[in-house]
Amino acid sequence: MHRRNAWEKPARAFLLMFLVTDLLGAALLMTPAASTGDEGLTAVQALFTATTSLAVCGLSVISIGGDLTVFGQLVVAALIQVGGIGIMTLASLLGSALVHRFSLRMQLNVQAENRAPAVGEVSGIVSRVAITCLVIEGAVFAVITPVMWLGHGMGLGEALYSGFFHSVSAFNNAGLSLYDDSLTRFSGDPVILGTVAAAVVLGGIGFPVLIEMRRAWRTPRLWSLHAHLTIVPSAALFAVTIVLVVAMEWHNPDTLGGLHWWAKLTDGAFHGVMPRSGGFNVTDTGAMNDSTLLLTIMMMFVGNGSAGTAGGIKVATLAVLFLVLWSEVRAHDRVHVAGRRLPPDVVRQAVSLTFLSMTAVAVTTVFLLHTTPFTFMQTLFEVVSAVGVVGLSTGITPELAPWAQVLMVVLMIAGRIGPVTFVTAIAFRERRRRYDLAEARPMIG
Numbered sequence: 273m274h275r276r277n278a279w280e281k282p283a284r285a286f287l288l289m290f291l292v293t294d295l296l297g298a299a300l301l302m303t304p305a306a307s308t309g310d311e312g313l314t315a316v317q318a319l320f321t322a323t324t325s326l327a328v329c330g331l332s333v334i335s336i337g338g339d340l341t342v343f344g345q346l347v348v349a350a351l352i353q354v355g356g357i358g359i360m361t362l363a364s365l366l367g368s369a370l371v372h373r374f375s376l377r378m379q380l381n382v383q384a385e386n387r388a389p390a391v392g393e394v395s396g397i398v399s400r401v402a403i404t405c406l407v408i409e410g411a412v413f414a415v416i417t418p419v420m421w422l423g424h425g426m427g428l429g430e431a432l433y434s435g436f437f438h439s440v441s442a443f444n445n446a447g448l449s450l451y452d453d454s455l456t457r458f459s460g461d462p463v464i465l466g467t468v469a470a471a472v473v474l475g476g477i478g479f480p481v482l483i484e485m486r487r488a489w490r491t492p493r494l495w496s497l498h499a500h501l502t503i504v505p506s507a508a509l510f511a512v513t514i515v516l517v518v519a520m521e522w523h524n525p526d527t528l529g530g531l532h533w534w535a536k537l538t539d540g541a542f543h544g545v546m547p548r549s550g551g552f553n554v555t556d557t558g559a560m561n562d563s564t565l566l567l568t569i570m571m572m573f574v575g576n577g578s579a580g581t582a583g584g585i586k587v588a589t590l591a592v593l594f595l596v597l598w599s600e601v602r603a604h605d606r607v608h609v610a611g612r613r614l615p616p617d618v619v620r621q622a623v624s625l626t627f628l629s630m631t632a633v634a635v636t637t638v639f640l641l642h643t644t645p646f647t648f649m650q651t652l653f654e655v656v657s658a659v660g661v662v663g664l665s666t667g668i669t670p671e672l673a674p675w676a677q678v679l680m681v682v683l684m685i686a687g688r689i690g691p692v693t694f695v696t697a698i699a700f701r702e703r704r705r706r707y708d709l710a711e712a713r714p715m716i717g
Contacts, residue, residue: 287689290326294685297322297351306344313339316674323681325351327688328581330447330551330663331654333670333677337450342433348448349440355688356444356475356581357405401479405443412439412471419463442471445581447551447663454553455542460535465542465554472550473510478502478577497612501591502577506548509587513571514544517564526559547571549582551663558650558666565649565666572660573629583661583687585629592622625690633659636683640676644668658683 300306301318313321313334320333325348334340336348417435420426426434434450441448449455458464474482481499488494495503518540521528528536539554546552547568560568575584592607596619599607607614636655641648650666657664658680669680 287685290685290689293351293354294319294322294326297326297347300347301340301344306341306347307339308341309339314674316677320677320681321348322351323684324663325446325448326355327583327661327684328352328355328444328446329583329658329661329684329688330441330445331658331665331669331680331684332448332663333672335452336448338452345437345450349437352440352444352446352448353405356440356446357402400483404479404482405475408471408474409439409443412442412467415467416464419461423461423463424457438468439471442468442550442552443475443581445472445476445549445551445576445583445661447546447549449552456554459554460531460538462538465538468552469542469545469550472545472548472552473576476549476576476580476582477506478580478582480579481577482580497610498578498588500610501588505591505594506576506587509571509574510545510548513547513567514541516567517541517544520561520564520567521555524559524561527555543568546664547662548574548576549584549660549662551657553664557664562649565653568664569653569656572656572662572664573633575660575662583659585626589622589625592618593626596622629659629687632683632686636679640679644672644676646671654680655683659687661687 298315298318298321301313301321302315304312307313317334320331321336323329324331336345340348413435416438417431420434421428421431437450438455440446447454451457455465455468481502484496484499492500518528518537521540521543522536523529528540531539542552542554548571557565557568573584574590575586576582578586578588592614595607595609595614599605607619633652633655636659637648637652640646640651640655644651646654646668650668653664653666654668656662661684669677672680
């Protein structure tokens with residue numbers, strides 16, 4: 273009799289819960305109360321908007337501030353919050369509040385969603401995730417709201433509402449804005465842009481790392497291996513991206529070229545952070561140089577930390593692949609880092625995740641290039657933004673045909689859940705091999 277592994281059921285439960293929540297959000301957005309127009313949103317528009325909110329992606333086919341009423345915008349904000357905290361995490365919080373304990377099924381479901389290393393660690397993670405999320409969002413709101421009110425000519429009510437929406441969107445790495453030009457109106461403002469960028473970094477670095485840093489941020493020697501493989505490479509990627517973006521766009525008249533030198537630095541640094549799953553922009557992304565767009569694509573594909581609000585293959589995955597390469601170059605048969613040895617299954621997971629993500633990007637890009645009139649760079653950029661649930665866009669997503677937008681919906685769901693978990697969840701069955709075969713070695717390279 274076929275028996276499924278314990279981790280397979282939570283993967284399917286996670287996908288099912290995501291789809292149910294997604295469809296519920298789409299149904300709410302299709303109601304007359306959610307849209308400003310007489311005809312309301314189409315089914316594809318509502319589904320796309322619900323998915324990009326729940327997957328905390330940020331790509332959009334409508335104007336959040338223009339096409340949605342306050343009710344519709346609050347539905348989007350709620351989906352962003354649920355998607356950021358985690359559907360299974362939120363369900364477990366509500367369930368534990370009712371029964372006063374975490375059942376094993378709850379813990380397995382949350383482990384599948386948050387990539388928790390052990391089931392026993394789930395109960396501690398769940399409560400801290402919610403607290404961390406609300407505290408940081410509250411701090412972001414408290415900083416940016418007064419600046420919007422006093423420094424950018426907004427009324428108090430508008431500043432309060434805008435501060436609330438953008439603090440939720442920023443920490444959860446959603447990248448959705450009430451303004452059609454995203455955060456362009458705040459160009460050169462170090463307080464708003466710096467605070468939003470910090471929220472994106474904190475949300476994207478991953479809840480386990482945030483929780484660990486709260487206890488031992490002054491003593492790196494006490495950090496876990498996961499914290500080391502997340503913080504150090506991530507900081508290096510942020511620094512390199514910021515420097516390159518500023519340098520490559522410094523003289524571009526369509527982006528940073530016409531700004532004061534201080535605004536060039538501020539806006540360039542902001543864009544250097546956003547590809548790591550932030551999704552906001554203060555310049556016209558589509559007008560950037562191809563070199564900057566390619567760099568942005570690379571950073572969107574990598575993403576940020578695991579078990580957080582960011583997408584991509586995750587920076588720890590990239591670090592593991594680099595360590596595998598470094599060990600191979602040095603002719604080591606084991607992968608060692610920070611006084612530890614990486615188990616083979618971690619290497620397999622890193623390779624599998626990267627290969628599945630690359631395959632999804634390649635196949636979808638080729639298909640859209642053949643069926644749409646857009647350029648290679650525009651198409652690749654949009655596809656990677658969807659798979660990496662980033663939200664940066666060259667502006668072609670609203671112009672895609674409805675069927676292509678549905679395809680982007682599938683990419684966003686797969687990107688948010690994780691390609692490996694997504695494939696596991698939709699697999700019909702798994703057969704466990706009860707025997708091994710003789711070893712054979714093919715030629716590599």
